[in-house]
Amino acid sequence: MTAELPLHTAEELRALPRTGRRAVVMTMGALHEGHASLVRAARELAGPEGQVVVTVFVNPLQFGANEDLDRYPRTLDADLRLAAAAGADAVFAPSVDEVYPGGDPQVRLAAGPMGGLLEGATRPGHFDGMLTVVAKLLHLTAPDLALFGQKDAQQLALIRRMVTDLNFPVEVVGVPTVREEDGLALSSRNRYLSAAERRSALALSRALFAGRDRLAAQAALVARAEAAPASDERAIALARLGEIRASADAHAVSAAGAGLPGCGLPDAVRAAARHVLEEAGRYEPPLVLDYLALVDPQDFTDAGPGFTGQAVLAVAAKVGATRLIDNIPLEFGAHT
Numbered sequence: 001m002t003a004e005l006p007l008h009t010a011e012e013l014r015a016l017p018r019t020g021r022r023a024v025v026m027t028m029g030a031l032h033e034g035h036a037s038l039v040r041a042a043r044e045l046a047g048p049e050g051q052v053v054v055t056v057f058v059n060p061l062q063f064g065a066n067e068d069l070d071r072y073p074r075t076l077d078a079d080l081r082l083a084a085a086a087g088a089d090a091v092f093a094p095s096v097d098e099v100y101p102g103g104d105p106q107v108r109l110a111a112g113p114m115g116g117l118l119e120g121a122t123r124p125g126h127f128d129g130m131l132t133v134v135a136k137l138l139h140l141t142a143p144d145l146a147l148f149g150q151k152d153a154q155q156l157a158l159i160r161r162m163v164t165d166l167n168f169p170v171e172v173v174g175v176p177t178v179r180e181e182d183g184l185a186l187s188s189r190n191r192y193l194s195a196a197e198r199r200s201a202l203a204l205s206r207a208l209f210a211g212r213d214r215l216a217a218q219a220a221l222v223a224r225a226e227a228a229p230a231s232d233e234r235a236i237a238l239a240r241l242g243e244i245r246a247s248a249d250a251h252a253v254s255a256a257g258a259g260l261p262g263c264g265l266p267d268a269v270r271a272a273a274r275h276v277l278e279e280a281g282r283y284e285p286p287l288v289l290d291y292l293a294l295v296d297p298q299d300f301t302d303a304g305p306g307f308t309g310q311a312v313l314a315v316a317a318k319v320g321a322t323r324l325i326d327n328i329p330l331e332f333g334a335h336t
Helices: 010-015 033-046 076-086 126-141 153-165 188-192 195-201 203-227 232-240 244-258 261-280
Strands: 022-027 051-056 090-092 145-149 171-175 287-295 309-319 322-332
Touching (some): 010 126, 022 033, 033 051, 033 145, 033 171, 051 076, 051 126, 076 090, 090 126, 126 153, 145 153, 153 171, 153 309, 188 322, 195 203, 195 309, 195 322, 203 261, 203 287, 203 309, 203 322, 261 322
Parallel strands (some): 022 051, 022 145, 051 090, 145 171
Antiparallel strands (some): 309 322
16 A cells, blocks of 8 residues: 555455455544554554555544534545554545445434434434444455544444444454543544643543542542451541541541442542533633533443443533543442
8 A cells, every 4th residue: 555545446445455354444534643553453453464454534424514524624645644654554535425326325324222322412313324334334344353442432332332233244442542641632623722722621631530530549448448447436536636637537448448438439430520620611711511421331321329340431522613522441349
């Protein structure tokens, strides 16, 4: 593959000689280091004898009436260079007419109940359009592996469900989010942010990290309680001696040992994150929150009291005219 010669048609893609396992990375272009990490992961999984195909297609079906389809950056020449440098063997960059011959498809996939939550509630029809194009590109590229970024966690969950429900012969691989040094998750839309808007946008990752830290603090309390159990009697005695901070700490450890804080921990994680976001709502320019949610990654339903296992803490907000999303995975143990 050369930067000057992307594949534009399904016929050209079918004529591409196939070697070893094929891994595909689907993008809408405007590639950045986050996409490069996906291509590098695909290269590693496919192996030296395998093949990595990157798709570049701005899918009109997943943009709403008031969204930025026309404004979405299109940088194919730069995308070709980045893909090649990261280890891609081919780039498939079809036109809209090539992907949807005859106009908008009459038959589309429906995302189901999960597709109406969070991003789906804010962007009706978005996930239907996303799944429709992913299904088409899976048919066209016929990969053994398909890699997607964990930053789009709900998208990843829906693709996994589609592959399972419809028996697609492909392994779906999630790749961790890539962040800039200041914590902002890499996104093609970051280029829209002014310097002031970027400072406000940093509240998204700070909020997620605050929720993560709240969970870690609880886990540390439980570990201390298990290693050296504390009693309420010790806390009361410390309070009588005027050791207020030590008494509060002893109360916290005692409660952790009794398993009491765990029931409300999901709410505590949400509250820690929400505090950061509420402060950011007073910035100039303000961060305007769409949603903050702690969910089960299997179906994106809320993680309720006493939840255990893997969860996703997700946030979406607008800064100026730019809408951004972010999330982090969390692990709730049996004690927390």
